[in-house]
Amino acid sequence: MLHNPHNATDHPPAMPVTGDQQLLKQLNRMALVRQVSAQPGLSRAALADVLGLTKSTVSQLVRELMDEGWLTESALLVTGEVGRRATPLHLDPGRLALIGAEVGVDEARVLATNLLGEVLDSRIIDYDDAHDPASCIRLTAQAMVRQARRLARASFPGGARRVLGLGIGLHGAFDEHTGVLRHAPHQGWRNVDVRAQVEHHFTGTVLQGLPLYMQNEANVAALAEFEFAGEAVGDPLIYLSISYGVGAGIIVSDRLLTGVNGFGGEVGHAILQADGPRCSCGRRGCADALIGLATLLGDEAPSYAALERLYKRAADGAPSTCAAVAAAGRQLGILLNNLWAGFDPMAIVIGGPALRLGDALIGPARATLAGYADAAMLTPPELRTSHFGADAVAVGAAALARYRLTRPLDLQTMERRAVRAA
Incomplete structure (x- = not known):
């Protein structure tokens, strides 16, 4: 029986045996990895009980996973029982690595993490021309190759590591089935085949052929919290990203909700105000147009320098800026209420610039949400900020790789969808 490690009280139905023994073995291997991630310190016997596998099967799979660098043992536990003492198992932080990248609006960020999401190395890449997608993608891919080469060196801190998988977070509506970024309004990009370009730049390098996954930036940032936060993060979980625009990553029952075309979570285009200000999408009253930083910049074109000037005006108490920020905060509170009503999450995490x-x-947003909660005589969900700060999307891209690799059935579904899309 396979088990959902993020909800230890659930008992999912048995997985039908299809005759594909290799798939069944990989399902069980990755179920072990996810369970140890959710409950570090479990013994082999405890894993067998939780997952409904025989002790001999668990012992064999654990031995393989330890040889490959997924798992490691810690000191023996004295249980007081006769026989072999229990050996706690943990994810191995020292031998494998994941590479994550954010193709941002103003710059790219590339980093490596271990299996626990701890950042091993991080670089920021300046663009030559932020409006030229081919150039930005090339620079990002080349930086990922350089990152992999650094990880492979014996001189890398902690020793050389093997890269398991790669992830990329993108700003805008991304179609995971085709690898095409349909629209990135704050970059001016449309219908960019990101996957094909990245794979072209990986050809003939150490990254050629490695598993590569891509998703919208809010979705991957949600996975950073879900996979790597190191505590009971809650499920359902919503990550609300507030940058030039607004987006959300939504996780329900251990699954990232991406929608039919991969555009799920585009809450920046939820209408908050009928006949409100016009949004870049053509509608009026969208969350993007009421909350996004592009709106708060006014007549200034989005850029890193423009954002710094906005932050300074707000810190200096400029009346018009403070009024605009407070108004955006109240609209944010309305959006938070709508997400709460729609998904009843255990937590909403806010991130982004x-x-x-x-x-x-955040203050006006909290006050607005609290007002709605008081009126309904309900307790609102926990509201907190991202654990990973400016690295949230790049760390999330690495988390996307771990998330996909440890869910083999998801990969099969994605492959079938990609074939249909082609």
């Missing part, structure tokens, strides 16, 4: 505005933005 807008966090630099601090309580000037």
Whole structure:
């Protein structure tokens, strides 16, 4: 029986045996990895009980996973029982690596993590021309190759590591089935075949042929919290990203909700105000147009320098800026209420560059959400900020790789969808 490690009280139905023994073995291997990730320190016997596998099967799979660098043992536990003492198992932080990249609006960020999501190395890449997708993608892919080469060196801190998989987070509506970024409004990109370009730049390098996954930036940032936060993060979980625009990553029952075409979570285009200001999508009153930093910049074109000037005006108490930020915060509170009503999450995590505005933005949002909760006589979900700060999307891209690799059935479904899309 396979088991959902994020909800230890559930008992999912038995997986039908299809005759594909290799798939069944991989399902069980990755179920072990996910369970140890969710409950570090479990013994082989405890894993057998939780997952409904025989002790001999678990022992064999654990031995393989330890040889490959997925798992490691710690000191023996004295249980007081007669026989072999229990040996706690943990994810091995020292031998494998994941590479994650954010193709941002103003710059790219490339980093490596271990299996626990701890950042091993991080680089920021300046673009030559932020409006040229081919150039930005090339620079990002080349930086990922350089990152892999650094990881392979014996001189790398902690020793050489093997790269398991790669992830990329993209700003805009990304079609995971085809690898095409349909629209990135704050970059001016449309219908960019990101996957084909990245794979072209990986050809003949150490990254050629490695598993490569891509998703919208809010989705991967949600996975950073879900996979790597190191505590009971809650499920359902919503990650709300506030940058030039607004997006959400939504996880329900251990699954990232991406929608039919991969565009799930585009809450920036939820209507908050009938006949409100016009949004870049053509609608009026979207969350993007009421909350996004592009709106708070006014007549200034989105850029890193423009954002720094906005943060300074807010910190200096400029009246017009503070009023605009507070108004955006109240609209944010409305959006939070709508997400709460729609998904009843255990937690909503807020991330993105807008966090630099601090309580000037989040304070009005909390007050608005609390007002709705009081009116309904309900307790609102936990509201907190991202664990990973400016690295949230790049760490999330690495988390996307771990998330996909440890869910083999998801990969089969994705492959079938890609074939149909082609």
